Every structure is written in C-alpha cells, then in structure tokens.
Amino acid sequence: MSLSPTSDMDFTRGMLREALPAPRMAFVEAPANGAALDALLAESDVLAVFGFGAAAPAWRDDPRYLRVALEPVARAPYEVWRVPGAVETATRGPLRWASDGDFAFAALELDEAAHGGLATAAQEAYLQLARWLGAHGMHALRIWNHIDAINLGTGDEERYRQFCSGRASGMHAAFAHGYPAATAIGVRDGRRVLQVYWLAARRAGTPVENPRQLSAWRYPREYGPDAPCFARALRAPTRSAQVYISGTAAIVGHASRYREDFASQFDETIANIDCVLDAAQIERAVRYDAQHLMKAYVRRDEDIAAASQLLKAARPQAMPLLLRGDICRSELLIEIDGVHGA
Ligand code: 3EB
Numbered sequence: 001m002s003l004s005p006t007s008d009m010d011f012t013r014g015m016l017r018e019a020l021p022a023p024r025m026a027f028v029e030a031p032a033n034g035a036a037l038d039a040l041l042a043e044s045d046v047l048a049v050f051g052f053g054a055a056a057p058a059w060r061d062d063p064r065y066l067r068v069a070l071e072p073v074a075r076a077p078y079e080v081w082r083v084p085g086a087v088e089t090a091t092r093g094p095l096r097w098a099s100d101g102d103f104a105f106a107a108l109e110l111d112e113a114a115h116g117g118l119a120t121a122a123q124e125a126y127l128q129l130a131r132w133l134g135a136h137g138m139h140a141l142r143i144w145n146h147i148d149a150i151n152l153g154t155g156d157e158e159r160y161r162q163f164c165s166g167r168a169s170g171m172h173a174a175f176a177h178g179y180p181a182a183t184a185i186g187v188r189d190g191r192r193v194l195q196v197y198w199l200a201a202r203r204a205g206t207p208v209e210n211p212r213q214l215s216a217w218r219y220p221r222e223y224g225p226d227a228p229c230f231a232r233a234l235r236a237p238t239r240s241a242q243v244y245i246s247g248t249a250a251i252v253g254h255a256s257r258y259r260e261d262f263a264s265q266f267d268e269t270i271a272n273i274d275c276v277l278d279a280a281q282i283e284r285a286v287r288y289d290a291q292h293l294m295k296a297y298v299r300r301d302e303d304i305a306a307a308s309q310l311l312k313a314a315r316p317q318a319m320p321l322l323l324r325g326d327i328c329r330s331e332l333l334i335e336i337d338g339v340h341g342a
Contacts, residue, residue: 063096126170150186182230186326
C-alpha cells in the first residue's frame with residue numbers, strides 16, 4: 001500500500017504468497033437499539049460487533065456481539081469488523097468466537113470470585129486463550145483486556161498488577177515467539193468480571209516495539225512483580241499494510257511523564273504513536289486518514305472537553321471514539337489505541 005518495495009519485503013519476506021486479505025474495521029453510527037444491532041448482525045460479512053456503555057444492548061444470541069462496559073462520550077457508534085470469507089460462529093462455556101478461517105474474533109468473560117480472584121481469573125483466561133489458539137491453529141494478533149476497578153489496591157496489591165501476574169503465568173510458553181499488541185483498561189460498572197477479547201489469524205503478525213519506550217515486558221520491578229506482556233504494535237499478516245497499535249500513554253523509557261498535565265500527556269501519547277508507526281514503516285503522509293481507527297480512553301471528567309478538542313485538532317480524519325476509562329497506572333490520564341489501515 002504505502003510501503004516502499006524494500007520495506008514491504010522486510011515485513012513479508014518468505015510469506016508473500018501467504019498474506020491474507022485485511023479485515024475491515026470501522027465505527028458505524030447507528031441507534032443504540034436492538035433493531036439497528038440486529039440489522040448489522042444480519043450482514044454475512046460481519047465478524048464482530050462491539051457496543052459501548054450502558055445504553056448499548058447488553059447481549060444478543062449471537063457470539064459476534066460483545067458489549068464493552070466503557071461509557072462513550074458524545075457519539076456511541078458500534079465498532080464493526082468485517083471479513084471476506086464465510087463466517088462461522090461457536091460458543092463453549094464462557095468462550096465464544098467467530099471466524100472465516102483466516103481471521104477470528106473471540107471473547108471470554110470470567111467471573112473473578114468464581115475463579116479465586118483476579119490473578120487466577122487472568123491466568124485461567126490466558127490458559128484458555130492459548131489452548132484455543134492451539135486448537136484452531138491460529139495466532140493472536142491483538143488483545144483487549146477490560147478490568148473493573150483497575151487501580152484499586154496499593155503497591156503490588158493493585159488490581160492491574162494482580163492481572164499482570166495472572167496473565168504472565170497463563171501466557172507462558174504459548175507466546176514465546178512474540179507478544180500480540182494489547183490494551184488493558186479499567187471499566188467502572190462494578191461487576192468483577194474479567195473481559196478479554198482478541199483478534200487472531202491463520203498467520204502470525206510481526207511485533208513492533210517503540211524506540212522511545214522500554215518494551216513493556218522489560219519494565220523494572222518497581223512496576224510490579226510480573227511485567228505486562230504485550231508488544232507496542234503489531235504488523236498484521238495482510239496484503240495491505242495494517243498495524244494494530246497497543247494502548248499508548250505518556251510513558252517514555254519506563255517512566256510516566258507530566259503528572260497532572262493532561263495536554264502534555266496527550267502530546268506525549270501522540271508522539272509515542274507516531275514513533276511506533278515509524279518503527280512499523282508506515283509513511284507519515286498516509287497516517288491518521290479515514291482508515292485509522294482510533295479509541296481514546298480518558299480518566300477524569302474534567303479532561304473530556306480538552307481530549308475532544310485536542311483529538312479533533314490533531315487527528316481530524318481519524319474520527320476518534322472517546323471513552324471514559326481508567327488507565328493502568330493511576331497517574332496516567334489518557335491512553336489511545338488504534339488500527340492503521342483499518
Ligand atoms: C503502558 O504502556 C501503558 O497491560 O496489556 C498499555 C497497553 C498499557 C497494554 C497491558 C498496558 C497494557 O505500560 C499501559
């Protein structure tokens with residue numbers, strides 16, 4: 001797509017014939033009612049549909065629909081993933097998935113108390129994820145983790161750190177060849193149910209790290225007993241350039257920057273996203289266009305207006321979705337993730 005022949009070869013060496021047609025991902029403006037959702041789910045190329053917040057339908061008798069308990073600001077679109085092949089679906093206990101054979105969406109929701117707490121629920125979730133990948137011959141490309149009260153607890157008791165420990169032990173050998181891109185965000189609905197969903201593919205992607213940031217899995221001990229296991233971004237195994245950008249915040253090296261300063265954290269976050277897109281060899285001229293799917297998670301109500309203005313000014317075409325959510329370090333006020341080439 002936008003790549004020079006040389007960089008294209010770098011990413012696809014040895015697998016040119018194997019590159020897959022990219023899944024298409026977009027926000028679709030539709031009324032937050034059951035009829036609009038059912039109309040979307042009636043379209044046969046739909047792999048997954050996400051509704052955001054309490055106004056979105058809670059549940060559908062269709063494994064492709066998932067409600068995310070993050071409250072949207074201003075607009076509340078559905079997020080829709082589409083694939084070219086025929087989609088088949090299945091449900092097995094707390095796990096459900098949809099796949100066209102090339103790509104799959106899967107989701108898992110585990111009650112924390114029923115699994116002995118958040119750490120063991122996270123371990124179980126990632127053991128199940130790894131088992132599912134093995135059974136389906138697939139590779140995880142992108143994972144979202146939604147955790148209630150993510151900053152509750154002090155020091156190593158903080159719930160995010162408990163989640164990281166459980167995830168690390170559940171992931172173990174299955175991700176020895178590289179971590180997927182990920183987001184871990186705090187929801188506020190008071191339900192202690194760990195929600196993990198992922199995008200997987202028949203072919204592995206290429207993890208990309210950010211030269212401005214220490215790789216998360218190398219974070220020093222001060223951030224918790226077990227480091228977060230994710231790649232800063234992942235280049236999809238697709239014919240057109242598609243890059244999944246992990247949740248990105250105002251972290252340089254391993255340190256959080258600009259405490260209490262929302263606008264500076266915003267700028268640092270955008271600088272980090274730019275840098276990881278450099279590392280993924282996406283040309284500056286083609287970034288943040290209408291094909292860039294962007295979600296911004298904002299912690300404090302008082303920063304919502306600024307977030308909205310800064311996003312519109314900085315990245316007008318990407319039409320970011322603004323969500324209220326908690327970031328995994330309590331001093332961080334904003335996190336942004338996204339997909340280039342969606
Ligand atoms: C950071 O860079 C910010 O634990 O899966 C971002 C994306 C963050 C993913 C995760 C955490 C995760 O460390 C937090």
